[in-house]
Amino acid sequence: MLTLKNLDVYYGKLYTLKKVSLHVKGGEIVTLIGSNGAGKTTLLNTISGLIKPSSGSILFDGVEISRDTPEHIVRIGISQVPEGRLIFSTLTVEENLFLGAYVRYSFNRKREVIEEAERIYSLFPKLKDRRKQLAGTLSGGEQQMLAIGRALMSKPKLLLLDEPSMGLAPNIAREVFQYILELKKLYGLTVLLVEQNAKNALKIADRGYVLETGRVILEGSSESLIQNRDVQRAYLGRDLDAEERI
Template identity: 60%
Template sequence: MLALKNVDVFYGKIHAARRVSLHVKAGEIVALIGGNGAGKTTLLTAVSGLLRPAGGEIALAGESILGLAPERVVRLGLSHVPEGRLVFSPLSVEDNLRLGAYTRRDREGREAAARTLARIYEMFPVLAERRAQAAGTLSGGEQQMLALGRALMAGPRLLLLDEPGMGLAPLVVRDIFRLIVRLRDELGLTVLLVEQNARSALRIADRGYVLETGRIILQGPADELLANKDVQRAYLGRDLDAR
């Protein structure tokens, strides 16, 4: 579904991602873990077209998306849920959701978006209850649900999720990660998950990559990474256990 090969990304003179290669198969949840400043967010913004890589290859379902505008990337089936959720605070919940369907402008697209909206309200009943409420008045967990729903409105095949557990209480993190599994199991979505809460991320993932100072230093099945002593020492000891 997604393949990166030798991707380099710079922020000014900072070499934030260094010859990164990874892949995500259709139907997988793949976790990308690492500390602050490791380059995780940089990599996602490069994949979604918000940053242009200095080199390498990025392909979605076998088609190159390197250098494409973000809107074109969304049309090809990739939705990006950014770090910090970034909902439109003054707008209602429903208006935020409808904005997620901005690429579905023709009649067929509008009909598909209406079906998606109904499905989102089924999956996230709290959003249905608060559809007329200003998004900025929602709790952090509810805003994360809204950000996920907004991304689904584009009809993606692949979701990029950047720190969905950030700033949330452990029980809320647990619920959000259960929702991510539902999106894969019920909607057939593929997920690339960036998360500092490495334990929670690896528990729901099929495979994982460890990113350090812009480089992939370790990869493998999620259960093997969970059992890896170096990963435990570097990334798991500080995590909140969101069981």
């Protein structure tokens, strides 16, 4: 569904992504793990069209999109839940959701958007109770649900999730990951998930890529990555060699 080939991205003068190639198939959850500054967010923003790559190609359903505007990319079905959630804090919860459907909205399709919002509410009942509240007054977990709900309002085929567990208590973070899994089952959604929390991400993902200083250094199925010693040492907080020595 999504294929990145030899993507080179400069962020200012910084060479952030170096010949990155990866692919996401329809119906998959693919996770991209890596430490701070590895270029994960840059990668998602490049797919979303906020940053233009200097070379390489991004194919979505076989169509080159690396030169398209962010508006166009949302319209063809790629929606991003940005890092830090970036909800519209001084708008109400409901207005946030409506704005998610901005590209699909036209005067005679108002009903559709309202129905879509109802679907999101049934998915996240907490949001329904707070629909008239300012989004900035929600708790961190609720804000993350709102950000995901808002992204779903454009009926995306591919959802880009940037660190959904950031700043959340561990149990809330697990809840968010469960929701992502549920969304995949419910909507048949394809997800590209960027995470520092590698353990949780690999648990729900089908496949994964490891990004380090702008390069993909490892790829494979979630199980193989979880078993991988380097991944365990660097991202899962286990040192197998040390454990064996003991």
